[in-house]
Amino acid sequence: MNNPITDQVKKEARKLQRQLTEHNHRYHVLDDPVISDIEYDQLLQRLIEIEKEFPEFSTPDSPTKRVGASPLSAFEQATHSVPMLSLDNAFKDEDVIDFHKRCIKNLNQENLFYIAEPKLDGVAVELKYENGVLVQATTRGDGTTGELITQNVRTIRSVPLKLHEAKFEAPSLLEVRGEVIITRSDFDRLNKIRLENEESIFANPRNAAAGSLRQLDSKITATRPLDIFVYGTGIAQGISFQTQSQMLEALKEFGFPVNAHIKSGLSIESVLTFYKELEALRDSLAYEIDGMVIKVDDISFQRQLGEKIKSPRWAVAYKFPAMQKTTTIKDIIVQVGRTGILTPVAILEPVNVGGVVVSRATLHNEDEIKRKDIRIGDTILVMRAGDVIPKVVKIIESQRKENEVSFKMPSHCPVCHSKIQKTKLDKSIINKCVNASCQAQLKERIKHFVSKKAFDIEGLGKKIVDQLVDEGMLKSFSDVFLLEKEKLTGLDRLGEKSATNLIHSIEKSKKISLRRFVYALGIDHTGEQAAKLISERFLTLKEIMETSEEILKEIKGIGPETASAVTQFFSNLENKGIIKNITYSDVIITNDQPSYTEFQDNLFANKRIVLTGTLQTMTRSEAKKQLEKLGANITSSISAKTDFLIAGEKAGSKLAKARKFGIAILDETQLTALLKENV
Numbered sequence: 001m002n003n004p005i006t007d008q009v010k011k012e013a014r015k016l017q018r019q020l021t022e023h024n025h026r027y028h029v030l031d032d033p034v035i036s037d038i039e040y041d042q043l044l045q046r047l048i049e050i051e052k053e054f055p056e057f058s059t060p061d062s063p064t065k066r067v068g069a070s071p072l073s074a075f076e077q078a079t080h081s082v083p084m085l086s087l088d089n090a091f092k093d094e095d096v097i098d099f100h101k102r103c104i105k106n107l108n109q110e111n112l113f114y115i116a117e118p119k120l121d122g123v124a125v126e127l128k129y130e131n132g133v134l135v136q137a138t139t140r141g142d143g144t145t146g147e148l149i150t151q152n153v154r155t156i157r158s159v160p161l162k163l164h165e166a167k168f169e170a171p172s173l174l175e176v177r178g179e180v181i182i183t184r185s186d187f188d189r190l191n192k193i194r195l196e197n198e199e200s201i202f203a204n205p206r207n208a209a210a211g212s213l214r215q216l217d218s219k220i221t222a223t224r225p226l227d228i229f230v231y232g233t234g235i236a237q238g239i240s241f242q243t244q245s246q247m248l249e250a251l252k253e254f255g256f257p258v259n260a261h262i263k264s265g266l267s268i269e270s271v272l273t274f275y276k277e278l279e280a281l282r283d284s285l286a287y288e289i290d291g292m293v294i295k296v297d298d299i300s301f302q303r304q305l306g307e308k309i310k311s312p313r314w315a316v317a318y319k320f321p322a323m324q325k326t327t328t329i330k331d332i333i334v335q336v337g338r339t340g341i342l343t344p345v346a347i348l349e350p351v352n353v354g355g356v357v358v359s360r361a362t363l364h365n366e367d368e369i370k371r372k373d374i375r376i377g378d379t380i381l382v383m384r385a386g387d388v389i390p391k392v393v394k395i396i397e398s399q400r401k402e403n404e405v406s407f408k409m410p411s412h413c414p415v416c417h418s419k420i421q422k423t424k425l426d427k428s429i430i431n432k433c434v435n436a437s438c439q440a441q442l443k444e445r446i447k448h449f450v451s452k453k454a455f456d457i458e459g460l461g462k463k464i465v466d467q468l469v470d471e472g473m474l475k476s477f478s479d480v481f482l483l484e485k486e487k488l489t490g491l492d493r494l495g496e497k498s499a500t501n502l503i504h505s506i507e508k509s510k511k512i513s514l515r516r517f518v519y520a521l522g523i524d525h526t527g528e529q530a531a532k533l534i535s536e537r538f539l540t541l542k543e544i545m546e547t548s549e550e551i552l553k554e555i556k557g558i559g560p561e562t563a564s565a566v567t568q569f570f571s572n573l574e575n576k577g578i579i580k581n582i583t584y585s586d587v588i589i590t591n592d593q594p595s596y597t598e599f600q601d602n603l604f605a606n607k608r609i610v611l612t613g614t615l616q617t618m619t620r621s622e623a624k625k626q627l628e629k630l631g632a633n634i635t636s637s638i639s640a641k642t643d644f645l646i647a648g649e650k651a652g653s654k655l656a657k658a659r660k661f662g663i664a665i666l667d668e669t670q671l672t673a674l675l676k677e678n679v
C-alpha cells in the first residue's frame, strides 16, 4: 500500500540525488559550480539522513556512495571482456613516420587522419555502465584480468555514477576506459599532510594515485584527491562511433572529463608539430603527462589494422624524455643563501632529465637528508618537475654498497667560518650563518640586487659577481656603481667590449622605480609583490623608511612578518648607511606608479584582481597593464582577499574558486566598459 509520507520522502530523496549529481558534475568536471560547498554539504547531509532511515531509497548511483563503503578484506579479480592493451613506444620522429608508413601500407591508403592525445601518467581503469549506471570498476591488471575497485572509484568526484542523458540515451552496456590521476598541486598537498602526520610520502603523483586506488577501505580513498580523464571504450552495446573523436565527444556528453589538449584531423606532419607544442606545454599542465598517444581516428580503419598480442597496430605512444632518472651522488656541499640559511646540495653525476642536464639537486635541509637517509655515493632517483629545482626523490636501496658516507651539517659556515646558529622553523631545524658580512651571503645579496626584477644590470651574471666579490671589488651594494671599465677589463670572462657594455648597463640601471629598489634590497619576507604593494602606498623611499609597522600592516596584502621585517630593516643603522651610499651614487628612484591617493576614485584602485581565460579584444598582459594604471594589484591566484576575477573564455578552476569565495566576476564586455569609464 502506498504511504503518502514515504512517497513524499522518496520524491525528496530522488530530487536530492538528481541535484547533488548535477552540482557534483558542475564542480568537478565543468569547473562551474553554482552553489557553495556549504550548501552542497547541507544537501548531501539531508540525503544521507533519508537514506539511513529509508535504505530502500538508496541506489548504487546515489551521491552518498561517494563517501566510501565498508572495508574489503581483499580485492576480487575480474576478467576484462576486451583486453586492456598497452601501447608501442616511439622515441623519435622517425619512429612515428614508420608507424604512419605501416598504417597506410596495411590499409592501402594514400593518407590518413590521426587524433593525438596527451599520454596521461596515472593508473588505467575500466568503468562499466549498465543502462547508464556505474556497476563495476576495475584496474588494468595484466591487461586480461584486473582487480575490482568499484567502491573506490565511486569516491572519485569526477566519475559519473550515472551517465548524463542530455544528448544521447544511455546505452544498455558501456565500458569506459581512462586514467586516474592526481594533479601536481594536490600531490604536493597530500604529501605535505602525510609528512606532518609522519607517514611515508609518495614518490610521484602516479604512485599516489595507484596507492589511493588500491585501498581496501574506500573511506581512505574518498579522502584522496583523485581525478580522471577518459580516452576510450571497451564493449559498447546500444551505441557506436565512427571515429575516436566522435567517441570522445559522446563521452563528454555522458558527463566524463575528457582532456582539453586533444587534436584531431591531423596529418602525420601536423602530429609531429603538435608533439612539439604539447612538449612545450608539458611543464605548465596541472597534471603529469609522459608523452602523446597518436591514434588512427577512423574506427573502421582501427578494426582493419587490428592488434598484436599486447598492443594495437592503430596507435602509438610518442614518449617525452623521462622526468625522473637515476644517477649517483658524488658529493654533498653546503650553500649559503642571501639570508644566511645553509642548504645542503647534492652534486650529481650529470644526467639528462626531461631534456635538461642536471648536475645538482637541492636536499632542502638536514631533516630531509635524515628522513630519506641520503648518503654520499648513493644511487638515487632524481626528479625535475616543471621549472622547479631538481630534487632527490629517493635513494635506490638495492644499490647500496655500504661504503656510502653519511652527511653531517657543518658546525661553522663553510665560507666565513663563523659558528652556525640552529633555529626551529615549523617542524624543521634551520641552520643559519648569522655573520652579516659573510662573503657567501654578500655574493647572493648582490646577485639579487642586480637581478632582472631588481636593478636589472645586464652582463653582471652570477659568475662575474662571484669573481668581483672574491677580488674585493664588491663589498657592498653601492660598489656596483663604482665599477670602472679599466678595472673590469681583463677579469675572466670580461673582454673590453663586455666591460663597456656592462658599464653602460650599470649607468642605465641608475634610474629605478621605487618598487624595484625596495625589492632589490632583499629584505626578509619582501618579494616582488610585497615591494610593489608598499611602493604603491608611499610616494618616496623616505616615507617608507619612516613609516611604522602598523601602517604597513594596514596595506592589503602585507602580512605582519613583512611589516616587521621592513621596519626592522630600515631602522638598522648599517642598512641606513648602505642606502645612503646607493643614493649618493647618482641613483634616481622614481615612483612611476601614480600615488595611492590619486587612485582612490576608480573602481579598480587598490583592488586585488586575478585574470583568467582567453580575452578576445586584448591580451591578458594588455589588460593587466591597463588595470595597473588604474592602481589595481594583479595577482596570480585566487584567495579570499581577491576583489575581482576577470574571466575570459575557457576560464577554468580559478572561476570555480572565485565562485566558491563569492568573489565578483567580470567578463570581457564588463571589463572593457568599466575600463573606458574609469580612464
Ligand code: IVH
Pocket: 085, 086, 087, 117, 118, 119, 120, 121, 122, 123, 124, 140, 178, 179, 231, 232, 293, 312, 315, 317
Ligand atoms: S589508449 C589500446 N590513450 O597508456 C589503446 N592510453 O601504454 C591503449 N594512457 O594502459 C590505450 N593516456 O593507461 C590511451 N590518451 C590515452 C592515454 C593512454 C594514458 C595509458 C593507458 C594505457 C597505457 C598504454
